[in-house]
Amino acid sequence: MKNVKYLRCVTCGRTQEALPDATTCVCGGVMDVVYDYDFIRSHTTKEAISASPDHSMWRYRAFLPVEEDTPAPPLRVGWSPLYDEPRLAKELGLGRLWIKDDGQNPTASLKDRASAMAVAKALEAGYDTVACSSTGNAASSLAGNAAAAGLKSFIFVPERAPLGKVSQLLIFGATVLSVQGTYEDTFEMSKAAIERYGWYNRNAAINPYLMEGKKTVALEIAEQLGWRAPDYAALSVGDGCTIAGVWKGFRDLYAAGFIDRLPKLISVQAEKTCPINRAVETGEPWQPMPEDTLADSISVGVPRNPDKAIAAIRESNGLTVEVTDEEILAAMRYLGRTCGVFGEPAGVTGTAGLMKLCMAGKLPADAEVVSIVTGNGLKDTANAVRAAGEPIRIRPDVSLLGDVLG
Amino acid sequence: MKNVKYLRCVTCGRTQEALPDATTCVCGGVMDVVYDYDFIRSHTTKEAISASPDHSMWRYRAFLPVEEDTPAPPLRVGWSPLYDEPRLAKELGLGRLWIKDDGQNPTASLKDRASAMAVAKALEAGYDTVACSSTGNAASSLAGNAAAAGLKSFIFVPERAPLGKVSQLLIFGATVLSVQGTYEDTFEMSKAAIERYGWYNRNAAINPYLMEGKKTVALEIAEQLGWRAPDYAALSVGDGCTIAGVWKGFRDLYAAGFIDRLPKLISVQAEKTCPINRAVETGEPWQPMPEDTLADSISVGVPRNPDKAIAAIRESNGLTVEVTDEEILAAMRYLGRTCGVFGEPAGVTGTAGLMKLCMAGKLPADAEVVSIVTGNGLKDTANAVRAAGEPIRIRPDVSLLGDVLG
Numbered sequence: 001m002k003n004v005k006y007l008r009c010v011t012c013g014r015t016q017e018a019l020p021d022a023t024t025c026v027c028g029g030v031m032d033v034v035y036d037y038d039f040i041r042s043h044t045t046k047e048a049i050s051a052s053p054d055h056s057m058w059r060y061r062a063f064l065p066v067e068e069d070t071p072a073p074p075l076r077v078g079w080s081p082l083y084d085e086p087r088l089a090k091e092l093g094l095g096r097l098w099i100k101d102d103g104q105n106p107t108a109s110l111k112d113r114a115s116a117m118a119v120a121k122a123l124e125a126g127y128d129t130v131a132c133s134s135t136g137n138a139a140s141s142l143a144g145n146a147a148a149a150g151l152k153s154f155i156f157v158p159e160r161a162p163l164g165k166v167s168q169l170l171i172f173g174a175t176v177l178s179v180q181g182t183y184e185d186t187f188e189m190s191k192a193a194i195e196r197y198g199w200y201n202r203n204a205a206i207n208p209y210l211m212e213g214k215k216t217v218a219l220e221i222a223e224q225l226g227w228r229a230p231d232y233a234a235l236s237v238g239d240g241c242t243i244a245g246v247w248k249g250f251r252d253l254y255a256a257g258f259i260d261r262l263p264k265l266i267s268v269q270a271e272k273t274c275p276i277n278r279a280v281e282t283g284e285p286w287q288p289m290p291e292d293t294l295a296d297s298i299s300v301g302v303p304r305n306p307d308k309a310i311a312a313i314r315e316s317n318g319l320t321v322e323v324t325d326e327e328i329l330a331a332m333r334y335l336g337r338t339c340g341v342f343g344e345p346a347g348v349t350g351t352a353g354l355m356k357l358c359m360a361g362k363l364p365a366d367a368e369v370v371s372i373v374t375g376n377g378l379k380d381t382a383n384a385v386r387a388a389g390e391p392i393r394i395r396p397d398v399s400l401l402g403d404v405l406g
Numbered sequence: 407m408k409n410v411k412y413l414r415c416v417t418c419g420r421t422q423e424a425l426p427d428a429t430t431c432v433c434g435g436v437m438d439v440v441y442d443y444d445f446i447r448s449h450t451t452k453e454a455i456s457a458s459p460d461h462s463m464w465r466y467r468a469f470l471p472v473e474e475d476t477p478a479p480p481l482r483v484g485w486s487p488l489y490d491e492p493r494l495a496k497e498l499g500l501g502r503l504w505i506k507d508d509g510q511n512p513t514a515s516l517k518d519r520a521s522a523m524a525v526a527k528a529l530e531a532g533y534d535t536v537a538c539s540s541t542g543n544a545a546s547s548l549a550g551n552a553a554a555a556g557l558k559s560f561i562f563v564p565e566r567a568p569l570g571k572v573s574q575l576l577i578f579g580a581t582v583l584s585v586q587g588t589y590e591d592t593f594e595m596s597k598a599a600i601e602r603y604g605w606y607n608r609n610a611a612i613n614p615y616l617m618e619g620k621k622t623v624a625l626e627i628a629e630q631l632g633w634r635a636p637d638y639a640a641l642s643v644g645d646g647c648t649i650a651g652v653w654k655g656f657r658d659l660y661a662a663g664f665i666d667r668l669p670k671l672i673s674v675q676a677e678k679t680c681p682i683n684r685a686v687e688t689g690e691p692w693q694p695m696p697e698d699t700l701a702d703s704i705s706v707g708v709p710r711n712p713d714k715a716i717a718a719i720r721e722s723n724g725l726t727v728e729v730t731d732e733e734i735l736a737a738m739r740y741l742g743r744t745c746g747v748f749g750e751p752a753g754v755t756g757t758a759g760l761m762k763l764c765m766a767g768k769l770p771a772d773a774e775v776v777s778i779v780t781g782n783g784l785k786d787t788a789n790a791v792r793a794a795g796e797p798i799r800i801r802p803d804v805s806l807l808g809d810v811l812g
Contacts, residue, residue, distance in 0.1 A: 055461055055485075075746050076487035076510070079461075083480060087556060104482070106510065106746065108784060148746030150493060157797065164787040170794035171783065173743025175811070178797040185802035192804035197811075337579025340481050340512065340554030377577065378514060378784035381570040388576035391563065391584040396591035398598035405581070 003039050004065050007031040007208055010307050018065060020125035023206050030305060031208040032248075033065045037255045046227050046258050055079040057113055057216035063252050064117070065212050070124050074148040075106040077116040078216050082224040082370070088338050092358040095366035098230070099351070100221055101341050103376030107137070107144040107168075109297075109347070110217060110242060110374040115141035115202065117213030119149045122200035128152060131199040133190035135161035135183075136297050137375055142202050143172035154199060156190035158183045165379075204241050205304035211245040218249025221370050222259050229259050232319075232363065234266035235372040236349035238298030240276050240309025242374065243267055247312035263370075265318035267309070268353025270325070273299055276306055277320035280313050294325045294383055297346035297375060319362070321353040328352045329387035332377065342377035342384070350374070409445050410471050413437040413614055416713050424471060426531035429612050436711060437614035438654075439471045443661045452633050452664050461485040463519055463622035469658050470523070471618050476530050480554040481512040483522040484622050488630040488776070494744050498764040501772035504636070505757070506627055507747050509782030513543070513550040513574075515703075515753070516623060516648060516780040521547035521608065523619030525555045528606035534558060537605040539596035541567035541589075542703050543781055548608050549578035560605060562596035564589045571785075610647050611710035617651040624655025627776050628665050635665050638725075638769065640672035641778040642755035644704030646682050646715025648780065649673055653718035669776075671724035673715070674759025676731070679705055682712055683726035686719050700731045700789055703752035703781060725768065727759040734758045735793035738783065748783035748790070756780070 006015045007022055011029025016022065018033060025031055044062035052059040057078030061068075080102045089097035105112040115138065122130050130146050132138055133156035146153040153174040157166060158181065169176045177193075179186040187203070194201050201207055222229055229250055237243050243265060253259045269277045270293030279286035286306045291299040303309065313320065323331075328345045331352035335341045343351075351371045357363050377384050392404050412421045413428055417435025422428065424439060431437055450468035458465040463484030467474075486508045495503035511518040521544065528536050536552050538544055539562035552559040559580040563572060564587065575582045583599075585592040593609070600607050607613055628635055635656055643649050649671060659665045675683045676699030685692035692712045697705040709715065719726065729737075734751045737758035741747045749757075757777045763769050783790050798810050 074489060076489075081482040081512075083482075083554075101512075104510070104512065106487075106507075107748070108782075144742075144746040144748065146746075147743050148489075159799070163791055166797050167787060167791040167794040168748060168783070170797065171738060171742035171748055171790055172746060173739075176797035177807075177810075178799045179802050180799060181802040189802045189804055193807055196804060196807070332577060333579075336550075336577035337553050340550040340552075340578060342513070342550065342574060342577055376514075376784065377574070378782065381573060381787075384573040384577055385569055388573040391572050391576065391582035393565070393584045393586060396585050396587040396595045398595055398602060401583075401599055401602070404583075 001065055001067055003035055003062060005034045005036050008034050020121045021200060022208055023201055030205050030308060033208055033212055035252065040256050050223065057116065057213065060216050060219045063219060065209055066120050067124060070120050073116050073119040073145050075112070075116065075145050077105055077112040079220060080104045082221060083339060083341070085339055092355060093365055094358065094363065094369055096368040098370045099335065099339055099341055100217065100370055100372045102217060102372060102374050103343055103347055107141045108376035108379055109137035109141060110214065111137040111141040112145065113213040113216050114210035115145040117209050118142065118200065118202040118207060119145045119151060121209050122151060123149060125200065127200040129154065129199045130202050131155070131190060131194050132202040133187045135165055138204060140165065140168045143169045143174035147172045154193070156186045158186045204239055211241055211248060214242050214245030215249030215252065217372060218246045219253060222250065222253050227258055229261055229263040230368045230370045231263060232266050232367060232369040233263045233372065234268060234350040234354040234369060236295070236298050236346050236374060237267045237269050237276055237309060238300040238303065238346065240303045240305040244305055244308035244312050247316060262316060265313050265316040266353060266357065267313045267318060267320045268350050269322055270295055270298060270349070271322040273301055274322045275301065276303055276309050277322060279306065279310050280320050286310065295328055295345035295349050297344065298349060319357065321357055323349060323352040323356055327356060329383070331355060332384065332387040335373070341373055343373040344375040344377050344380045345383050347373045347375035347377070407471055407473055409441055409468060411440045411442050414440050426527045427606060428614055429607055436611050436714060439614055439618055441658065446662050456629065463522065463619065466622050466625045469625060471615055472526050473530060476526050479522050479525040479551050481518070481522065481551050483511055483518040485626060486510045488627060489745060489747070491745055498761060499771055500764060500769065500775055502774040504776045505741065505745050505747055506623065506776055506778045508623060508778060508780050509749055509753055513547045514782035514785055515543035515547060516620065517543040517547040518551065519619040519622050520616035521551040523615050524548065524606065524608040524613060525551045525557060527615050528557060529555060531606065533606040535560065535605045536608050537561070537596060537600050538608040539593045541571055544610060546571065546574045549575045549580035553578045560599070562592045564592045610645055617647055617654060620648050620651030621655030621658065623778060624652045625659060628656065628659050633664055635667055635669040636774045636776045637669060638672050638773060638775040639669045639778065640674060640756040640760040640775060642701070642704050642752050642780060643673045643675050643682055643715060644706040644709065644752065646709045646711040650711055650714035650718050653722060668722060671719050671722040672756070672759060672763065673719045673724060673726045674756045675728050676701055676704060676755070677728040679707055680728045681707065682709055682715050683728060685712065685716050686726050692716065701734055701751035701755050703750065704755060725763065727763055729755060729758040729762055733762060735789070737761060738790065738793040741779070747779055749779040750781040750783050750786045751789050753779045753781035753783070
């Protein structure tokens with residue numbers, strides 16, 4: 001990879017060669033991919049990327065840690081729509097607002113970007129099997145992207161995992177191991193199995209390339225805005241990998257001279273489960289918190305990538321905001337009825353936080369904001385029912401309509 | 407609309423002006439949009455379309471019944487991926503096979519193409535409200551596309567409609583009227599209400615423009631193949647509107663000289679609910695059949711657009727094939743594990759029929775086939791569970807893995 005220098009540990013600063021199956025540092029820290037921006041600058045341009053007929057995350061190959069001849073995995077991941085929302089902007093008192101709907105990915109979440117990258121690296125390294133532990137979007141995206149690429153996948157889920165989510169994994173042909181224990185048991189079992197059987201590891205915050213896949217959402221936002229950053233980018237935060245990826249994407253473009261300023265990040269967490277935000281707000285090291293929100297994808301009391309996330313929010317001079325479950329459900333309704341975008345609870349939490357900041361007058365009236373919706377509402381119809389309310393029941397007689405429609 | 411001559415009744419041949427809120431003929435027949443292909447040919451080229459930066463169904467404006475200045479509705483509908491599937495082709499004994507995944511649309515089905523067209527025409531005609539009766543993909547696509555465009559929507563559903571589907575409508579801000587009666591009662595109530603209140607009518611086979619939206623799936627297939635038709639296009643058939651739309655799309659391109667031959671259609675219906683296929687097979691007029699398949703979107707015993715569909719299958723020298731529910735569930739698993747595509751039952755019924763024809767040796771070994779997946783599996787997770795089987799239950803002890811993995 002001529003565009004990559006090496007991997008560097010976020011904790012201790014050690015560097016190592018960027019092997020395709022790299023995991024964490026010997027010190028246990030998370031590794032970061034370090035690029036040669038001079039190389040990137042001299043080998044691509046904004047114009048060249050904008051002219052690419054490849055409308056997927058792989059149009060940004062020049063910024064990605066893959067060999068020149070590494071094939072893009074088959075599923076079309078990325079290039080999700082960025083919707084300009086003037087009505088919403090006006091209602092919220094913002095200069096401009098765009099919704100980036102990343103639920104429009106093959107398995108319906110932003111996680112496809114990370115899993116597609118994992119599959120590309122597994123193919124590069126010659127693996128025929130990939131594995132992870134997760135009950136949610138990471139698992140379904142890995143299973144789907146692996147199936148399309150002809151790789152086997154092993155997914156470890158805790159036995160409490162809902163059957164609907166497990167069925168999606170099984171449809172994709174994953175071998176699903178339902179572990180009779182806690183999530184921690186499940187994670188440890190996956191770790192031991194990956195070591196024993198030599199599978200490719202797609203566990204978040206262990207595999208350094210996942211974040212590089214996720215950062216493509218920021219590359220797309222910048223390109224879709226005409227190669228510039230918004231004033232703010234708002235998104236939900238759980239493990240911390242996604243917000244760190246978004247920051248990495250904008251920083252890459254800035255370092256390569258493709259954009260001339262960086263956005264401020266708006267990190268939105270659930271009110272009772274906000275260890276990353278609390279660390280930013282207090283300046284203290286992060287502390288575990290209970291998992292207490294209906295937004296299951298960000299119900300993370302012990303985040304796996306807090307360091308990169310906290311650093312990203314601080315570096316960007318970002319904002320933090322916490323929302324209640326009710327505010328999350330309200331954001332689901334609001335996005336649906338004003339934008340036609342149906343997000344899962346964790347998917348719209350970024351928008352919920354943005355709405356809260358706007359109502360508190362915490363953003364300038366001319367602010368230009370992108371809110372990233374990270375997952376599709378069809379992933380969690382039970383909470384859609386909670387958010388949506390009830391239909392109007394009526395006998396089949398059109399003369400009754402006048403009464404109910406007012 | 408300079409590219410449109412008029413509307414012509416499929417039943418009696420009467421013509422009428424192509425007004426944006428046209429419905430059926432005075433004789434009750436379905437209207438068809440008749441184009442001026444000389445005009446189209448002299449105003450666009452394959453190259454011009456291929457160079458369009460608009461990666462949505464609206465890149466085909468030259469072939470669509472909209473005014474030049476009609477805005478495209480906001481949601482990004484169309485330009486779904488066409489996946490080349492060499493492994494699947496080999497397993498099925500085909501020359502080449504592509505899967506067109508139309509579950510990758512904003513509200514997760516091909517119906518978005520029809521609803522986006524309805525919204526465009528409603529805006530053209532100056533309506534502020536759209537309406538339809540449906541419990542399924544037509545309803546959710548109308549509600550989502552209307553919300554994004556700032557239109558109100560009224561959706562009539564029979565009271566048996568599952569709450570999950572109804573919640574999606576409510577999230578999109580539709581006024582949902584749950585009618586205490588049968589589907590027929592619901593349809594009649596919507597018809598009466600639309601007349602009384604003067605809403606824009608998006609009921610299938612009444613609004614002649616819906617099919618023109620649906621045909622864009624065929625325009626995309628041809629362009630994505632390098633401006634040519636496959637030998638066969640396989641898809642599921644319920645009301646008949648979609649297969650008629652697909653045929654219209656290929657015929658339009660052929661008439662304009664953009665492709666030099668037409669495909670054969672493969673019409674796939676459920677074994678016990680196949681009135682359109684039976685009519686084609688017997689040469690007799692179609693007869694109502696009971697609704698008896700788990701593929702709810704094509705569980706249509708009394709199709710609303712049989713004439714156009716039957717004509718399309720015959721004109722194309724097409725094939726018909728019927729599949730059981732088990733074969734539909736098997737196709738769900740097969741597509742998931744070999745392609746990473748998760749379709750709803752009716753969405754994969756076209757592939758199920760294709761598989762059946764291949765196993766019976768009914769297609770030539772060098773045949774090039776496109777199979778259209780019309781809806782996302784996340785729409786119907788209950789049947790995904792039925793299709794998927796069970797995970798492997800295991801205690802959290804890695805030494806047990808050897809036994810279960812063999």
